[in-house]
Amino acid sequence: MxxxxxxxxxxxxxxxxxxxxxxxxxxxxxxxxxxxxxxxxxxxxxxxxxxxxxxxxxxxxxxxxxxxxxxxxxxxxxxxxxAETTEVFERTFGNTKFEEGLKVVLRDDSTGHTDVRAKYEYATGQQTLRFKIEKLTQNVWIFFGIISKSTPLQKNSFRSPTSHSWSNRNQVAG
Missing domain, CATH: 1.10.287 (Helix Hairpins)
Structure with a gap:
C-alpha cells in the first residue's frame, strides 16, 4: 500500500x-x-x-x-x-475561442449568449471542476450547470428543461 x-x-x-x-x-x-x-x-x-x-x-x-x-x-x-485536471472544453455556440489546449475559453466583447460545453460526460458520482474567471464586468451574467448531452448547443441552453444550474446573480434553475 x-x-x-x-x-x-x-x-x-x-x-x-x-x-x-x-x-x-x-x-x-x-x-x-x-x-x-x-x-x-x-x-x-x-x-x-x-x-x-x-x-x-x-x-x-x-x-x-x-x-x-x-x-x-x-x-x-x-x-x-x-485529482487529475484532464477536463477540457470541447464545443461552443457563440463568440468564443479556445486556448491552452482547450482549457481556456475566451469570449469576445460582443453581446449575446454563449454556450460552452466540456468534453467529458458524467452520469453518476461526485465530480469536482475548478473554474477561474479572470474578467467579468458587472453587467455580465454567467451560468454554471449541468445539462443533458442530448440537448443541442443553443443560444439559451439555460432555458432547457434538462438544465440544472446556478448563476453569478444567485439564481438557481432546474
Missing amino acids: AEETRSILLQHTVRHSAEVKLKLEKLTNELRQVRQSNGFIETDLREWEDKLKQLKEELVNPPNVVVREDSTMLVPKIRLDA
Missing part, C-alpha cells in the same frame, strides 16, 4: 511540476517579448508579480492533492487522492 501511494504521488508530482513549468515558460516568453518591445506599464508589473506568486503557491501547495491518514490501524494507512 505504501509503495502504491508513493508511486501515485510521484506520478502526480511529475505531471503537476510539468504543468507549472509550462506556465512559467509561457510567462517567461511573455516577459521576454515585452522587454524587447519596451511596451509595459506598472500594472503589467503587478500582474506578472501576481502570476509568479500564484505559480509559487501552486508549486508549494498542489491544488489537487489531499493526504488522508487512517488512524484506526496499528500502522496508519495513508491514502492519496490526486
Whole structure:
C-alpha cells in the first residue's frame, strides 16, 4: 500500500511540476517579448508579480492533492487522492475561442449568449471542476450547470428543461 501511494504521488508530482513549468515558460516568453518591445506599464508589473506568486503557491501547495491518514490501524494507512485536471472544453455556440489546449475559453466583447460545453460526460458520482474567471464586468451574467448531452448547443441552453444550474446573480434553475 505504501509503495502504491508513493508511486501515485510521484506520478502526480511529475505531471503537476510539468504543468507549472509550462506556465512559467509561457510567462517567461511573455516577459521576454515585452522587454524587447519596451511596451509595459506598472500594472503589467503587478500582474506578472501576481502570476509568479500564484505559480509559487501552486508549486508549494498542489491544488489537487489531499493526504488522508487512517488512524484506526496499528500502522496508519495513508491514502492519496490526486485529482487529475484532464477536463477540457470541447464545443461552443457563440463568440468564443479556445486556448491552452482547450482549457481556456475566451469570449469576445460582443453581446449575446454563449454556450460552452466540456468534453467529458458524467452520469453518476461526485465530480469536482475548478473554474477561474479572470474578467467579468458587472453587467455580465454567467451560468454554471449541468445539462443533458442530448440537448443541442443553443443560444439559451439555460432555458432547457434538462438544465440544472446556478448563476453569478444567485439564481438557481432546474
